[in-house]
Amino acid sequence: MYALPTAIAVTGPDLVLPSPDRHTPSAAVLQSAVQSPRTYSLDQALTEMHTLVEHHGYVIVLCPSSAPAAVVQRLHAVRSVLESDRIAVVRSDLPPLGLAVLALQLRQLSICDFSPGVLASAARLLSHYIYAGALLGSVTRLDRVPVTLQSHAKSWLPGAQFAVLATPRPELVKVSGGDGTHLPGPGFGTRLLYAPGKLAPGWVTDTLAPAWQAQGVTEARLPAESGRWWATGRLVEFAAAIPDISVLYQLVSSVRRDDCHWCGLELIGDRCAFCAAPLPPPSERPARRTPARGATALPRGAT
Template sequence: MPTAIAVTGPDLVLPSPDRHTPSAAVLQSAVQSPRTYSLDKALTEMHTLIEHHGYVVALCPASAPASVAQRLHAVRSVLESDRIAIVRSDLPPLGLAVLALQLRQLSICDFSPGVLASAARLLSHYIYAGALLGSVAKLDRVPVTLQSHARSWVPGAQFAVLATPRPDLVKVSADADAQLPGPGFTTRLLYATGRLAPAWVTETLAPAWHVQGVTEARLPSDSERWWATGKLVEFAAAIPDISVLYQLVSSVRRDDCHWCGLELIGDRCAFCAAPLPPPSDRPSPPVRALISRGATALPRGAT
């Protein structure tokens, strides 16, 4: 079975693009209140996923209530399992749903669990996530100028906001050609409608970004809180082709975690959170392997 991709809400599960892409596991321990979903149930839920899939990559929004992340870490701690990666993400809700879909697509490839989990950070840089907003007066997740704050009180004002990979904000009006910096590679655009018409996104943004296609999705329940307004159309443009995603992840250098021994890309293991030491300080065998063999001394640079 492929590594399980788990999410903290059903709105983060986009439809599979083909019959090969597995769905994501929705963690009920994150959806339901701890008062109604006990720790024992949460432990059973995660243990079942580990038994069926071997490893679990749990995507958790950085904007989620502290109790959600605390429950995930509590489950991991009680199970004493190094097979659970808790990946926090700053992506807005629809962008996070797209990331979860990409990881689901890659989970059926030949990537090891460590590479798959650490690929989440890499892929996030290639997701252009934003929204068309009717107000930015309360928006605090993207830098907003005082002038934009003042303009958002004007009736009918609309703003195009890009949250990732580089924050940007422009005022949208009929007499101005508002532009957001778009991706320089082939993408597919997903959008979800709140209490604004999607015309600007589908008729102006999509052609300007030269997207391969446009698909409507359901607006995630957390979008209004994330963007601080219900007058919005959320959008996310990302690489849709699994072969391109595979080449992107495959092109990055892989290392072995010096603590748990799993493969990783980037500078930190997604499973045990150990940072990658400088090249001169990297031990040959994983530290935990040495400990299991009863080594009396750790290699230089190990902690």
Template sequence: MPTAIAVTGPDLVLPSPDRHTPSAAVLQSAVQSPRTYSLDQALTEMHTLIEHHGYVIALCPSSAPASVARRLHAVRSVLESDRIAIVRSDLPPLGLAVLALQLRQLSVCDFSPGVLASAARLLSHYIHAGALLGSVARLDRGRIDVSLESHAKSWLPGSQFAALAAPQPELVKLTGGDEVDLPGPGFATTLLYAPGRLAPDWVTGTLAPAWKSQEVTEVQLPAESERWWATAKLVEFAAAIPDISVLYQLVSSVRRDDCHWCGLELIGDRCAFCAAPLPPPGERPAQPTRTLVPASHRLRPAAGPAPAPGTSALPRGAT
């Protein structure tokens, strides 16, 4: 069985694009109140996932209530298991659902659990997640900087804003023209959008062509989106790489190391399972030569963003 990808809500599970992509496990311990879903039930739920899949990667949004994160860490602590990775993400709800889908796609490949869990942070930098907003008056400035001018204009009837939360926060006021000032992806993507109480015309008719999206698909708006964006007048969207062969090469091209604490493979600078940081370059053991992409998987995408083998795939300035 592939490594289990677990999420904290059913609306973070997008439909599988093919019959090979498994669904995600919805953690009832995160959905239900501790009053109605006991710790014993939460332990049984997680233990069952481990028994069936070997390892569990639990995606938890940074915006989730503190009680959700505490319950996940409590379950991991009581089980004394090093097979549970709790991955926190700053992505907005639809962007997080897309990340979960990409990890689900990659879970059927030959990546080890440590590499797959570490890939969550890498893949997040290639998801362009944002929203069309009818108001930014209550938008959390810790997520996207809202100027006083934008704050004042948001009270005007009919005002609309285009906001980008990832990979870099951006906010622009729409003027009614066809211009798109939001920086888009420089590689082939599919655009998913989820309408709230705004018409999606700007997203489908202006943003999608400007970003050269290969496909535009409507999905259900996650329940958390209105709280995350602080308004019901929105259309959330996320542009991401849909091709599993490109995702595979993107992850495969990054140097792998072994965690000095738990021994799992990882990419990046920290193990997603035990949170141990990677030692400085001078203290790392020499890596054996390995074939990162098996011959059966050597696909050459036309416009993939994969870096050269042995280099870091994180964008410059990313942490």
């Protein structure tokens, strides 16, 4: 009998997208991040996290960089009190819908044969392949993406709209007519998710999706945090990402793996996601490890 996969936890219910198949587990929504510390005590938060660790062995918490300081402090307090090296708090600069997509990808990969350390550190890698942005009716208060004075001035014009890309490289273009080719898109196969706010989604579905050669277009619920993140409710948030688990598997398994010199977990990249210890300089690392077996390993239970 297989053990439960590593738990992927999120700080809000809006970050949980529907499972694409019966094998992909859902994410755990941390009530300690959703509810106020006044109504959800530290003891309750400790019990919540302890239960997840006991059932899953390891917990990876995706926490947006925009999260209130109280949420971040509570997460680190819980980890400190439990004295557990099996809880990773992974901060992300992705906007809300993009973070929900990243959580879904980690949920898909959690049922493959990746160790918890590799899975947690894969969050940074996968973030570079998520094209997350929004169609905005105003950029006057936007501070998470560089905005020129000219764009600020244009945003006061009636009916002005802007296509903004937050990741992997910030871009901002004024939308005029049906032109969507000026917003740089992915050079690989993706599925486009969009979440309408107080703007019509036509430009995203009819112009951007074809320009980006999206393999599919799916509507999602707009996360509650999106209006605050983009500084306006007049928006349509979107995120294009790799939907195929075999491609995601190959992407992660092709990266060199190392052992963390502090906690001993496997990792990819330059820092352990569980204990935050940096990778030693190349001259001090052991010989290169053999990568995983390519993209042929199916999720447990898949046929």
